[in-house]
Amino acid sequence: MAGITAATADNLGASAYKRRPSWVAWLVFAPLAAWLILFVIVPTLTLVALSFGEQRGLGTVEFTFTLENYQRAFNWTWLKVFWTSIWYALLTTGICMVIGYPVAYYIGRSPENMRNMLLTLVMIPFWTSFLIRTYAWITILSKEGLINSFLVAARIVPEPITILYTPFAAVLGLVYNYLPFMILPIYTSVERLDNAMIEAAYDLGARPVRAFSQIIIPLTSPGIVAGALLVFVPSIAMFAITNLMGGGDPPTIGEVIYKQFTSGRAQPFGAALGTLLLLIFIITLWIGRRRSEE
């Protein structure tokens, strides 16, 4: 992830060839600059400003300066919502790492002609609509679903058991959705592994487990960190999946923010929760960057 920022920020390579922009160049560049200001910076500022505002009746908000929304947010009810979201995201990240690492490693060490095919196989679910993939699991896990039909038909259970609408199903949905985000960056790291290092480890008598834990995993840690960020950050607020699969109980932060906003009655409070989520996002990104710089 830090790699992407570096590339966009500096655009390395032909730096000597870069020119000072003429006024025509400025004019051509203006739409992009305007877009970034108007639709990246200003919305964020509006959200933060709104979090200090006050609700006046349905849908109308006054931009004042009150800390009331934050006082309300630091209450056990809402802290628990944040905790649930972070916990789901952490579980998802850990499980994706355990499931995804061997796959990424296998693909990265495959003969070159096979690599592209295997990568495409990882990419296809990643490009398929997440709602469709979530619905696929609903057809498997629900009371009328495949697993329950099978269990009842085989007389293993007398009546359908509850699998859908549990925290287990919520995390399963998140893992299923974000697994490719973990596999792809780890694969990139594995592909860059120096073969000589691994052979040296084995030549010096390391067993596979030791070679793995002391040589291979440390060498591929940039990929692991990038994958962890790419899974953790979006899954913390992905309430569509936790709602459909987990039934929204316990609620996650994304859903709570959404409800505060659309009911129209507590937009400043929703904005305060959003600002706190923004802080979590910034801290996560900052930790991730420091990790990948080490």
Added chain:
Amino acid sequence: MSAADPGMAASSFPAFFRKIHGPVVQRWLFGAWTIGVFAFLYIPILLLIIYSFNDSKLNIRWEGFTWKWYGELFTNAPILHAFQNSLIVATSTMVISTALGTIGAWMLYRYRFPFQRAIGLLIFIPMVIPEVLMGVSMRAEFVHLLKLPLGHVAMIIAHTTFCFPFVLVGVQARLQGLDPFLEEAAQDLGATPGQAFWKVIVPYLFPAIVSGALMSFTLSLDEYIVSIFTTNAQSQTLPLKVYGMAKVGLNPQLNALSTLFVIGTVVLVIASELLTRRKST
């Protein structure tokens, strides 16, 4: 190649096993694991497709092959309307994102603008920010600051904001391999900077531009969270409709719709793969 002998070698020559067969065994284990994970990824989708042809509404038992759910799907007016909305939003998002991303990548490559690092960060943020934050801040801005009504335009703006960075980054990657003298040669032969860009640079960037455009289209078509924050009742897109249907429970029409979507996605991904592969040669 040595599927039969590692066991024997392990018992009699531990050191030998370690050096040669350790990685081989590991490779087999990881291979089996990978197959398992692919099964985990694909079986739910395959089941979804199979059951779209099942002639029974709520029963999971197979009761014969049918096309009827597809027929019902094509006469389901709310779904067709949502699909139309999705196409409007996704196509507009794709066009604007491709233009913004391509021109932006070229300008950042060619010129030294002030605040380069800040610009890079601002481009990077929409790609990684949780969708809820993007949705909620856009809605706050549209409703309270710009007084822009929610609906198609609001959705297109929001979708473009997280789509064009993907085009930009893809085009930038392709620009890394550009021969810096190509543009100069074109200008020496009498092309204006604009002509050099259109006739020399754009054809060179074409594969990256097309795969960026396809990516924007798919990302927009699939977006749910940013959409619910910026939509109104009339401009509901397909994912919003699908969410509503999936929330209620099993519905074979949804299986049929999903099947069509999966097939569409596979075709798009393969087309974009073929383009990327041509790019590398």
